Amino acid sequence: MIKTMVFTGLFLLPAAFCAAQPDAQFTSRVIESAPAPQGMRGTPLNLPDISVIGVFGGYVSDDKSDDARNKLEFDEVETAFQGYIYPKMRADVFLALHKHDDGYEAEICEAKVSFLELLPGLSAQAGKIHVDIGRLNKSHSHHRPMADQPPVITNFFGEHGLVGQGVALSYLLPLPFYAELQGGAWTVAGHHHHIDDENTAEILAVDGSTVTVPVIVESTEFGVADKTYTGRLLASFVPGPRTELLFGLNALKGRGSHHDHHRDDVKISGADFTLKYWPSSYVRWTFQNEWFQLDRRTASAHMIRDGFYSLLNYRWSKYWDAGVRADYSENALPVVSRERVYSAILTRHLTETTHARLQYRHKNVDGDKANEGWVQLSFGIGPHSHELE
Amino acid sequence: MKKILMALAALALTAGPAAAKLKVMTTTSDLAWLTQRIGGDRVSVESISTGDQDLHFVEPRPSMVVKLRRADMLVRIGLDQDMWADSLVAAARNGKIVYGAPGYVDTSVGIKVLQVPTGRVDAAMGDIHIFGNPHYWLDPANSAIMARNIAAGLARLDPSGAPVYEANLTSYKKELDARLEKWREAMAPLKGTKIVTYHNSWIYFAGAFGLEIVENIEPKPGIPPSPAHIDKVIRTMKETGARFILVESYYPMKGPGMIAEKTGAGALRVASSAGGLPGVKTYFDVFDFLVGELSR
Numbered sequence: 268m269i270k271t272m273v274f275t276g277l278f279l280l281p282a283a284f285c286a287a288q289p290d291a292q293f294t295s296r297v298i299e300s301a302p303a304p305q306g307m308r309g310t311p312l313n314l315p316d317i318s319v320i321g322v323f324g325g326y327v328s329d330d331k332s333d334d335a336r337n338k339l340e341f342d343e344v345e346t347a348f349q350g351y352i353y354p355k356m357r358a359d360v361f362l363a364l365h366k367h368d369d370g371y372e373a374e375i376c377e378a379k380v381s382f383l384e385l386l387p388g389l390s391a392q393a394g395k396i397h398v399d400i401g402r403l404n405k406s407h408s409h410h411r412p413m414a415d416q417p418p419v420i421t422n423f424f425g426e427h428g429l430v431g432q433g434v435a436l437s438y439l440l441p442l443p444f445y446a447e448l449q450g451g452a453w454t455v456a457g458h459h460h461h462i463d464d465e466n467t468a469e470i471l472a473v474d475g476s477t478v479t480v481p482v483i484v485e486s487t488e489f490g491v492a493d494k495t496y497t498g499r500l501l502a503s504f505v506p507g508p509r510t511e512l513l514f515g516l517n518a519l520k521g522r523g524s525h526h527d528h529h530r531d532d533v534k535i536s537g538a539d540f541t542l543k544y545w546p547s548s549y550v551r552w553t554f555q556n557e558w559f560q561l562d563r564r565t566a567s568a569h570m571i572r573d574g575f576y577s578l579l580n581y582r583w584s585k586y587w588d589a590g591v592r593a594d595y596s597e598n599a600l601p602v603v604s605r606e607r608v609y610s611a612i613l614t615r616h617l618t619e620t621t622h623a624r625l626q627y628r629h630k631n632v633d634g635d636k637a638n639e640g641w642v643q644l645s646f647g648i649g650p651h652s653h654e655l656e
Numbered sequence: 657m658k659k660i661l662m663a664l665a666a667l668a669l670t671a672g673p674a675a676a677k678l679k680v681m682t683t684t685s686d687l688a689w690l691t692q693r694i695g696g697d698r699v700s701v702e703s704i705s706t707g708d709q710d711l712h713f714v715e716p717r718p719s720m721v722v723k724l725r726r727a728d729m730l731v732r733i734g735l736d737q738d739m740w741a742d743s744l745v746a747a748a749r750n751g752k753i754v755y756g757a758p759g760y761v762d763t764s765v766g767i768k769v770l771q772v773p774t775g776r777v778d779a780a781m782g783d784i785h786i787f788g789n790p791h792y793w794l795d796p797a798n799s800a801i802m803a804r805n806i807a808a809g810l811a812r813l814d815p816s817g818a819p820v821y822e823a824n825l826t827s828y829k830k831e832l833d834a835r836l837e838k839w840r841e842a843m844a845p846l847k848g849t850k851i852v853t854y855h856n857s858w859i860y861f862a863g864a865f866g867l868e869i870v871e872n873i874e875p876k877p878g879i880p881p882s883p884a885h886i887d888k889v890i891r892t893m894k895e896t897g898a899r900f901i902l903v904e905s906y907y908p909m910k911g912p913g914m915i916a917e918k919t920g921a922g923a924l925r926v927a928s929s930a931g932g933l934p935g936v937k938t939y940f941d942v943f944d945f946l947v948g949e950l951s952r
Contacts (some may be wrong), residue, residue: 293771301762304742384749445718503718548906
């Protein structure tokens, strides 16, 4: 019943309601000087561009052990403050309230200063940033063509992807085709084991006495943390007037998010390949693929893990697109598990920042299967913008 | 060795004029055509979008960044019609074409913009442009102002070519005046004719030739029509006797075709920019085609 109501509300009602909205009042005037681009307009109060993105949705699953299933709630509310602070220098601050377990956590999603042209072809960013590694990590969740996150990103970079505090330098190589080289140095927040007073064990000390110590269990969550260095090369080629090919190579050197306890060093390498084809003004085919390999060394183990996803998306009109995605990902833990996921995604776009989405996902983790579904409404108020992706 | 050096010097001298050409990127095909007319042999011009694309819906691509990176000048429609160019300019890291730089030309300067919203504006009103209706190039008379802005931009970057740009501007205006006279003559019998348009993009064209727009197929700019709104369009067309439906080549013809069948009006698939339809290759072709279709 809830699903039917949500579907009807999200997909059918907006067009019917628009007729009841007020009309704008108009006049005419001569343009005396070029209007400034968005983010440079200011106001009499010199305010930045302010916008809000909300992501509301429902998640269902036939996996009865999944605590998050069968809920309809806000996943995220993001507020953005964006504007120029100096010629060729802008600031973007994204503050978010994220759903986390049973509550909401406030965090700085991104807060960065961008130096658009330090030297010819060279730009830089400093602050807390969604690191430019692979195709999806850089984009905010509401900006992705899917409701979930591919398992390879969750398994290798963490639940929120790789978000670091640091500096990135980007250089547009002086070549006849698009080729951008980027390097970044980051500090990434790690996870700290919660030491439970009740989860203890008694061990024999060297003097023969018995002492009580906390038991630390290997977490099922993994991410990259601490001092991290990243590099990415993105190149683009135009095989035809309506086609674009993008190739990316990625490298990362850092530590695991539980380095305090596991002393693990991490290297990640990867490649991505995207083909976009626009047969006409609104119609677009996108074939996007990302592969990562994780090399994790602890004091007692050396793990090599692989993961990838492959997404085919077809936009057949200004308002609709559909996609299918296949995922394979190993986890980053000593006991390897293999996750295979197949998804089907349908999106109805209302505006650039507002869409309704349905997603079905079949998941198979070492033979444990689950069917999952999302219904999602992402809406935007105000001039919200992201960098070219 | 001497011969090689002399050959290289000769090559450099002959390559000089070509290398000195101003590289201009434009956001639309009409602006590319216009810039080429004004710049002549002194410029090389390329458009980011093609004439068959919906300008509200151009997807920025990395390959466009490379072209903007090398450009000396950017010519844009402005008024938020080509807002996607902002992210490309930021990614291109080219100080020559950023807002306020000598190589930044917004052709809307000096244009009398229609439908400038007053009071509160929000998304409930559809895709309203806060600076007013940006489809000003569809009044061909406005192209004289656009051409003047382009000539001024070229002269800023290439002062020695200023007399050439001025002469080309004068020649352009002369040809435009002759064509305007011809188009007005052909459209004179249609003065007062009521029309319907798919998107709210034809008010400048309608104003230029005395047509009256009685309804848009989109209930609000950028909002797809509901069945109830299509009924309203049909009723309005029957009541007012509207004779034509203008549909840009990138919009679907199914709805307008159905409305045309029920009202007896003609649904015309037209180009709103050079390259929008086969045979519509230049900015002047846009109006030759439109006037030809309407006055047939």
